[in-house]
Amino acid sequence: MADLLEPDEALSRVLLAVPPPATVHLPPEDCLGLVLAEAVLACADLPPFDRAMMDGYAVRLVDAGRTVTALDEIAAGDGTSRGALQSGHAHPIMTGASVPAGAEAVVAIEQTTRVGDSVRLPERIRNGANIVPRASECAAGQPWAKAGEIVTPLTLAAALGVHTARLAVHQRPQVAVIATGDELAAAPSQAGQIRDTNGPMLVALLHEAGLAARRQVVGDNAEALLTSLRSLAALDAVVLTGGVSAGTHDEVPGVLSRLGAEVLFHKVAQRPGKPLLLARLGRQLIFALPGNPLAAHLCACRYVLPALRQLAALPHVPVRGRGTLVTALPSNTERTWFLPARVQAGSVMPLPPVSSADLVQPHQANAYIRLSPGAVALPAGTEVDYTRIGADAWAS
């Protein structure tokens, strides 16, 4: 086992190989889930004018308890310029509208009595009541969000509210998935052929991480793979599956060498996923995952997603927890074993595959249990540690 990298060392090398996050400037609507690369300064006051907080009348304080004359109504979006409000008058005003100069409060419609053009105002009117003063939430030029914050639905709404045309954010990684193998077919027609399951699975894992990945299927053909990789050179990462074991048809290592990519490691002391390979070509990371679906899944969850999250400056440490085994865990051999499991309400149900290619048994996994080399069997009822997988599996 001396030539195999330990899993923790492999993860360290993956994270070390990730280039610094790139910064792009995007409209706020396109920034959901991305990380702010710079503080955001308000380029306009918020609110941009003294804003009415409810439907009512814009009034002078001296008119409290009096009957005044109703002027024209001010609606939200009304841009008419008006003189300052004089005592003895009141403007009907709608929620969100701009309070006219001179008005010191907005009185709620329920607190008034109107007959024709006459409006009876309440006895007590608080100065500034129901008015949000211009710039009270944020003044133009002031920072209102910090670098490192993740853009939430409220953040993007706030950005639009303060008229921010673009936000400086860390780019969403651009990724392609290539499944390799002559046995892969869109609609298997002959014995020995199987459908590509890894491609859709990896695209789904990336989708859960907020990434839209392109997908290709390439046969065990070095030239085709080379052409494909060259066409994807501008992407941040390429995730290959299949073609990294020692078989004569496993073209990936040779193709990477012809491409000029630097292989950072190949083979990890883990089960499944031993043949994992990581290469780098300029800024691009190339992950070559085994063709075995569960191995591809483990490698994607454990290495690819943390790398892509780090590239987007997102937290990349998965949530860990401890729960009680519902069924026994077998003993382990000499390689670290990542065993799929379903965690629910403190219970941990191991979902060992029937074979290394089995997806049926583990298909509801939301965690992996890590078994150290030589770990002894554990009976049901034992407490074990687990690492969560899935869209909600990342510690903040």
Place this chain on the structure above:
Amino acid sequence: MADLLEPDEALSRVLLAVPPPATVHLPPEDCLGLVLAEAVLACADLPPFDRAMMDGYAVRLVDAGRTVTALDEIAAGDGTSRGALQSGHAHPIMTGASVPAGAEAVVAIEQTTRVGDSVRLPERIRNGANIVPRASECAAGQPWAKAGEIVTPLTLAAALGVHTARLAVHQRPQVAVIATGDELAAAPSQAGQIRDTNGPMLVALLHEAGLAARRQVVGDNAEALLTSLRSLAALDAVVLTGGVSAGTHDEVPGVLSRLGAEVLFHKVAQRPGKPLLLARLGRQLIFALPGNPLAAHLCACRYVLPALRQLAALPHVPVRGRGTLVTALPSNTERTWFLPARVQAGSVMPLPPVSSADLVQPHQANAYIRLSPGAVALPAGTEVDYTRIGADAWAS
């Protein structure tokens, strides 16, 4: 306050108004995150043939320790029909390939020595070694996934692996967002105009929930809103914002009445979000949210998303927790107050808005604190309950 619905009663009425989830049949790739409406039966064996688990030689057990003759190689995807393997011979075979009849094990390439066409086999060969027997993971016609399961990346890969063309799943709700208000402008040019912030915010909240919503902006014009709603009649839900208070320009209640929609409630004893309205037209739910952005946010998180999740048969109870106040909480008046907060590592930081329309202060909220009517002020250091919001906020 007698005419206002209590927030818990409002939520009950929302959930009661949700029709039963509809079932559709979709390709596995399109089912990520959806709930299975029926058990899934395998329509082919998995694996579909005795599959080699590694690169090596397909052999007879009687040849252990002998030197045998290498025949033609069997690659993954190779559909050549062959006679049964005879003693004295071995087929080189690749991972994932179909093991020929007669072969009782696959011996790893590292355990053999090859000179020309002669292959020396190891002394001990286990029966069935490195072969995954046909149908051992799942036999054709057998159920391998249950109704109610959420489709994971592994589920869809397993479905493709067992040649399932379509899965019966509960439909992803089809939703549109309509922001109403004459004050809304794409690029504000005159005083009193503001950008639509609610539309993009609601689209983002729905996106976090896995839903792609269409977005429209309609002025305070009953005819335009009516036309718009009629064109969206086929959708599961429409989320309106603005136009539900008592102002003369608030067209929504009148338009809903002309449309023939049944108003299930209007106004809730909560802050923010008092004007919330729920209507139903056939199967369609129509949520009319206040135009105030934070009110729209709270109503979307507390009422709209749980309804849409229930419609998709997904768990719809948000994660709740308890943490320590970092700063003091003010006392509350007579209406239930949902106060945005940021929860991190057991600490709860209230993020009260400067005004009811302020998004800047609360923009990093990932939770709401609920203050009961008349709740007293609480000093920093007090333990409080919170309800999480966001993509990872749903209990499973």
